[in-house]
Structure formats: C-alpha cells, structure tokens
Amino acid sequence: MTTDALDRAGTAAAVKRRRSRPRYGTHAFLIAIGILWILPLAWTIYTAFRPYGETARLGYVSIGGQYNLDNFFNAAKGMDLALHLFDTLIVVIPAMILVLFFASMIAFAVSRYSFRFNVAMLMLFTAGNLLPQQVVIVPLYKMFTLLPLPAPFSDNGLWYDQLFGIVAIHVAFQLGFCTFVLSNYFKQVPKEINEAAVVDGATVWRTYWTVLLPLARPALAALATLEFTWIYNDFFWGILLLRTGSKLPITSALNNLSGQFFKDNNLLAAGALLVALPTLIVYFALQKQFVAGLTLGSTKG
Amino acid sequence: MTESDSLPSVTRRQVLKGGAALAALGGVSAFVAACGNGATPSPSAAAPSGGTSPSGGIAPSAPLASTPPAATGTITFGSNYSDDVPKKAMQAVVDGFTKKTGIAVTVNTVEHGKFQDTINAYLQATPDDTFTWFAGYRMRFFAAQGLATDISDVWSSIGSNYADAFKTASTGDDGKQYFIPFYNYPWVVIYRKSFFSEKGYTIPKTITEFKTLGDKMKTAGLIPLAFGDKDGWPAMGTFDILNMRMNGYDYHIGLMAGKNKWSDAKTKAVFQKWAELLPYFDPQPLGKTWQEAAQDMIGKKAGMYFLGTFAGEQATDPAIHDDLDFFPFPTFGTEFDAESAIDAPIDGFMVSSKAKNLDGAKAFMEYLSTGEAQGIFLASSPNNVAAAKDADTSKYTPFQKKMAEIIGGSQKIAQFLDRDTNPAFAGANGMQGFLQSFLGNPTQDLDKFLSGIQAFYDTLA
C-alpha cells in the first residue's frame, strides 16, 4: 500500500519534472519540421497571389509589387472550374453515399448474423481494397468498353466515358475499407440490442435501418469525411475511364492548365489551390472525423 | 445492373441535400427497394457493340450509299483541335459545311493528347461518324483493323485536287483510300530574323556551317538549338532528320517498317552523330515541353529551334510571328543531300467504320478536301499549308509561302517517326522512352541500347 502510494507520488513527480522542463531541443526540431511542412503550401499561396508579370520583373523569391486575385480568376476560367467541380461532386456524393450504404449492410450482416461465408467475405473485401488499382485496369478497361449500359446512366450505351462507371468503380474499391471498419464497429454493439429488436418482431431490415445504423453514426461520419476526400482526390480513374473533356473530374482537369503557350507557374499555383480548397476546408472543419476515420481502420481488430 | 434505374434521382437529391450523409441514406433505401423488385439483369441494350466489330475493311453496318449526293441530317465529328485558336478555326470550317449543305455537324472535341491515348477504345466503342487523324502508318493501322470506312468513292471525285503524294499518304494497305488530307507542315530550323541580323549570323547550309554558327552562339552565351523533350516525341523529329540526312529516306522508311534494323551500324552512326551534336542542343531538354523550348527561341535565349512550324503558335504577338523565319536542316555532304528529305506530317480526317450517317460523313469529307475549307482553317492558323491544289495561296503569309516552297522542294517526304512506324512501338511505351534514355545518357553503350530497341521491336511483330 505504502510502496504503491510512493510509486505514484514518484511517478507524478517524474511526470511533472518531465513536463516542466522546457524542451528547447524538441521544440526547435518540431518548429523546423513544421516550417518545412508548411513551406510548399505557403509558397504555392504566395506565388498564386502574384501576377506573372510581377514575378518575372522582381524574381520569384522577392517581396513587393502587386498582389491580387487575378490568377485565381484566370485559373477558374481556364480550367472551367465550375463545370468540373460539378462533375466531381456528381461522382463523389453518390459514390460516398453508396459506399457507406452498401458497406454498412454487409458489415451489419456479417457481424450480427453467423452464416457460412462471413470471414471469407470480409477477407475478400479487405484484400480487394488493398489491391493496387493497376492490377485490374486492363480487363476493366476492356469491360467498360464492351459492356452495355442503358440510358439515362450512359449517353453512349457503354460504361466507358461515363460518370456512372466512375461511381461504380469507386464504390467497388472503397467498399473493402468501409466494410472492414464498420463490421468492427458493429461487433462492439451489444447483442442485446439486436435481440430486443427481434423480440419486438422487427425484421432484419428494420433492425438494420432503425436500430444499428443510427448507432453507427459516428463511424459513418468519420468514414464519410474520409471517403469524400479520397474520391474527390481521385485522378487515376478519371484519366483511365473518361474521355470527354467536359466530364473530367477536377484533379484531371487541372492538367489542362499546364500552359498552352508558356509555363505560368503563378496560374498553376492558383489552380492547384482552387482544386485543393474543398479538401482543405473539409480537413480544417472536420479534422477530428478525418483522423478518427483513418485510425478506426488501423487500430481495430 | 438494374439497380442503376433509380440512381440518378437519388444522386440529384443528394446533391441538393449537400451531403448530409445520414439523412441521405433515407433516399437510398428507396433505391434498394427498387432493386429488390427487378433483380434480373437486363441486357436489354443492343448487342455489345465494341467487341464484335467487324474486322473487314468496310463496315457492314453502314447503310448502302446508293445516292451519295442526297446527304441530309446530322453527322457527328470527333475533333482533337482542343486549343482555343484551332478549335474556333475548326468550328468555322464546320459552319461553312453546314451553310453549304444543310447538314448539321455535332462536334465532339477532346483534348489532343487524350484523343490520341484513347483512339483505340474510341474507334471501337463510341466513334463519331468522322474524326480527325494523321496520315501514315498510323492511318493504315486503323484502316487495316477495320475501324475506318473506305472512302475511295470520294477520292474518285476529289482525286484531281491532290498531288499524287497526298493520295499515296491517304491509301491503306489494301490500296483503298481512307483519309482526307487537310494541311501539312514541315519540320525545319526556326529562328528570329531580327536576332540573326542583329548578331550577324548567317543561315548554315551544311552541318559544318551549323557547328561554326553554334560555336559562335555558345560564346555569345546562347543555346544554339532550343530543345524540349519532356513529352517524349519531339526528339523523334531530330532522329528522323539525322537518319534521312545520313542514310537517306529509303533507309529511314525501311527502318520504320522493320526492314532495316535498329541494331544496324547505319542506325548506330546516327546516334553517334547525334551525341556529337548534342553540345549544341539545350543541355536540359528532358524537363522542358516543346512550348517552353519554343519560348527560349522566341525570347532570344536560344538561337534556333528545330521543330514543326507549329512552333509558330507560340509567337502570340503578330509582330514576333512576322519576325520568325526558318530553313531546312543543314545537309551532311552525303549522296542523300539532293533528295532534301523532310518530315512534313499531314493532318486530316477519316470516316469511322460505325458511321451512322455515311452519306453525310462522305459529303463532309468532300467539303474538307476543298481549298475553300482548308482556307477557312488556315486563315486563323498560319503555321500550316493547305493540302488541296485549289487552295488560295495568294493569302499566304511569307511564313506559309516559305513552307510551301520547302515542302515543294523536297524530293522525299516522310510523315514523322510516330506516324511512320508501328504505334505500339512509337508510343510512351517504346520509342519515346528510348530516345529520352539516350538523351539522358548519350555516352551509354549504343550497341546494347540499340539491340534492346531492336529486340523490343521484334517482340511486337
């Protein structure tokens, strides 16, 4: 008893000592790293606010001259920002919702009911999520150009060059991660909740929809934040599976800014910032959810 | 995939709701209910169209063109003229056609890099009636694969409007025509007149004169020859001209066709010569696009630039454009000097094998073969010359007149490396990477380098 108390006192003292001693070295290191980490984005922002002519006149590493928003307006116009933002959202939002919806159904089924292929199913999904996309693209590309898809989902009768196809591939790939996270989540919900619902005569669907799903709200919110960012950030599927310029997601459209006539880095900087802005806003507003989503996937299980 | 039936409504709703994820799930439940009702997959859409496309030269799906002139309706046109100026120029051409024939044209413009990357899928899956393309092996390849429509009948009426060379360039392996030439442009050494006269430089006719001039420019702190090969293809032009100057047009074309070997000593000599000339090129070409390289020449940081005359697009200031001039690549004092071989790629149009309005498509081809149509386009793009004989050359700028003169003075005209050889070999996958590897390390073991290229070429055969 006494040793225990002593220990505790000692520990507390140790901890206190540790905390009270100012750690200049650590802070110097962290500040240096922090500055290094911020620098690329800060440089981008600084460059974006300066007209090309000013940097040409004063040099890139300089202070003074004019600062204005012209690059942002020109970039938005040059890359057709509104159009491509719309294209992106029309992919991101349905894909995000469908992924969460499908993943929560599977997670619900495999974590609340025992049936034959539970584990095999989860393994398949998780493995599928980890597969590098390039492993599947060759046949997938041919499938998309061969498989029929009726209007109104497709304006050319195929999966290729359709936003619907992009939604589908995002859903397929992201299902793995979300299923994994949500099934771990559902497993922690006490069984009694299920059983109470069954006693009330609820169907499987009602149990899922009115009982389990609302309970998963925090996990869904975290995953939604994450999926929004991931799908929004996609570059590859747009490059591979789309052809029509006006359908390209916003990151792919940024490529079009890369100077038809001369390389204007100031304009590119503004374009990159405009494209990154939605994810940065989501990050600053929902940082907690974001981090929670990532760590949910890594620490459980 | 019947579940797709209710997707768009959900989607739209979600957009309106602005991503309130949980509330949104309510909308999706309706969607699953819809799924449950009709779970059978519905392959109701017409038979798969891409995979079963015919491999013959002529598409059987095309309606029989019994009365060619009576074309009406609408045609679709896939264009790779995606930059602002040429896009507008192409629109003007299309408008001219519509005005003349009453046939409406739906233009689907795709960024040109993307257009090339996806041409394969495009022609098989969702081609427009007509599309922009290039002469050479590149055209013959798709004709041979049955992805283009034979337009020999159009050629029988327009043939007299083209020189024989153009007809040859439009002819597929089966002897039929598949292509309408629109314009072409030469690959030449471009420079600024004012800069040359200010510095007292003279045009080098031979490679010795070129080196002397290059040394002068270097002492003046200039890059003699601007160069940018970030995209992989501009270096092909340099290889082409060196090979044609040193080994002649026939050897070059034989090499492109696989008759001559990359591992041949003659080919090796070209790379050796190139390595010897590299000190006159921009020393850092691999991080530069052709546009940046052109700006070096326009901005007088470099004395000259070897590229297609489209480099003139980079001179947006008309005064500077007027100051541009060019000359053919210097000669090497070989027996091939006389043939004055040159790369002068031809751009033009083709009709896809799946054209729905074949008569309309052919009428469009016929219009595009006229000097009138070509003139409309060239009015806003003075960096090319018209292909048709009846084109009005009186409005040519001096820049264009010189182009016509140089092309006219060439005995032998090649297209371009990536238009003259197997596309699978010429692309990012093959030649682009090989040439960059050479430029990145010109002193590497050339025998090993070239036998590697040859081995890769052989695997594609």
Added chain:
Amino acid sequence: MTSPSSSSAPLAETSGAFAPPKARRRGRRGPRFSLLTRRDKVTLGFMVGIPAFIHIALIWVPAVLSVVLSFTQWNGIGGIDKIKWVGTKNFDTLINIYPPFWPAFSHNLIWLGAFLFIATPLGMLLAVILDQNIRGSRIYQSMLYMPVVLSLAIVGFIWELIYSPGQGLINNLLGIAGTKDQIDWLGNRNLNLWAVLIAAGWRHVGYIMVLYLAGLKSVDNTLREAATIDGANARQTFFRVIFPVLAPINVVVLVVTVIESLRAFDIVYVINKGLNGLELLSVLITTNLLGEASLVGFGSAIAVILLLISIGPIILYLYRTMREPAS
C-alpha cells in the same frame, strides 16, 4: 471473426455455421442464419449480395482476367476471338527484353525503401514526440498532417512549383535559376526520382504519424511511468515498452507503406507521365493499355507481377487483422 473462442482458425469455425440451433450459446453473435424467417433471409441475401456482386464483378473478376490475359497477345481491337494464346512469352519479353521493366521495378523498390526506412520512421518519431504532452502539440499535428488530405496529383503540382528550374523556389533560393548552372530537378533522370520521393514523403510522413499517434494513445501510461521509475531513459522506454505495444500498428503501417509504394502513380503521371527516370510498374501497365495500339497481354503481364508482389503484404494484413483479438 465469428467466434472469439477460435482465434487461430476463423475459417474452420465458419464452416460449421449451419450447426443446429442448440449449439448456439447465449451471448454469442446474433441469430444463426438458419433461424431467420424466409423474408429475412432474402433481405440479408440482398444486403450482402448486391455489394458483393459489385465488388467481385469490378475487382476480382478483372483481377483474375488479368492473370488469364497475361498469357495472351491482343492489341485490344476486335472481338475476343482475336486473342492469341502465347504462353509465357509476355513474361519472357518483360524480364529479358522490355527496356523499361527493370528500371520501373527498381524505382518501385527504391520508393518502398525510402518510405520504409526514411518516411515511416520519421512519422513514427514525430508521433512519439507529439504524444508527450508538448505545448502546441495539436498545432504541430495539424501542420504535419495537412498534406495527407491533398491528392498525390495536387502534391505533384505543388512540388513542381518548388522544383521548376527557372521559376521554382529551390533554384531561386540557390541563385541559379535561369543560369546555365540551374538544376533540372524533375528533368534530370538521376535526380528526379529522389525529388519526387521527397514530395511523396511529405505526404506519407503525416499519414504514418497519425496512425502511430492513434496507436500510442492506447499505450497504458502507467507502463511508461513504471519504466521511467525503473530508470529507463527515453530510448529504452521506447524500444522496450512502447514499440512492442505498437506491434499491431506496425503491421498496419508496414502494409500501408508497401501498398502505397506499389500504387504510386498520380504524382509521376502529373510530372512527366512516368517517363524519363520516373518509370513505375503502375505507369507501365497504364501506358501499355492506353495509346493507339494497346498491348493488352503485355500490360496484363506487368499487372500480374504487381499482383504477385502485393499478395504477400495483403496476406500478412489479413492474417493479422482477421485474427480475433484476444479480449
């Protein structure tokens, strides 16, 4: 996964899933499938079936087809009947002839090595430092973590502004921009891979840091305190106490690092389409597929190699995560 009692053989456990109801103990997972009403079974069938169909049809079917196609030759034009069976020729060409293959392969390895031995340990170090109650820890975390929300394509664009020979930050700071001595960071094939790795690492470090921070939160503080009292210094505390506790996270981080290194694509594609010193396996697959004449079989063969490399870490991950936790 279905049963806490059989942590080492979850598959064996599930195969007996249709055991009679009496075998079911109270307190186990929800009702057995066989106990459900017909309607509920159908509902569950759809709830699992539809997503599973999408996932299998769009990922596993193509993955298997990749393997099949890797033994064929096809230019992607015409019907299935145009596909020619060529045995292992594609692999032979790949390994013995195709010039970009070994460069791409070694670039992937370098990528993995740099992530594994530089970026990942740095992320771990930062996590350990920030896990101690440091003033301003949250601000540091936000700064370090921010690049993670950016796509690798945007990261590519941003770093092009840093590396640009004439207009970039580095050359301008060094005073060599626009001179003959300017360094072409992204054009020089001896430098550009490293330049890109710094940019990619910029993002990776933050990602790893977050994963470790989450893991460190679960380290029992009394363990750490006990170690301090026993006179362990910071390094000993870390290696003897904290690191072992982080073992499950280590596996996740290892797998994330390997998979991210194999997936790398966007950043090099944005910079120069993965040419000239930035060749990666993922890019080679794409360039063999896209383009005027695609080499479908050949591209598939590269995909199979990528698949073979990724199978190891995937199995490791499945093994570690699918094991039921001891608690």
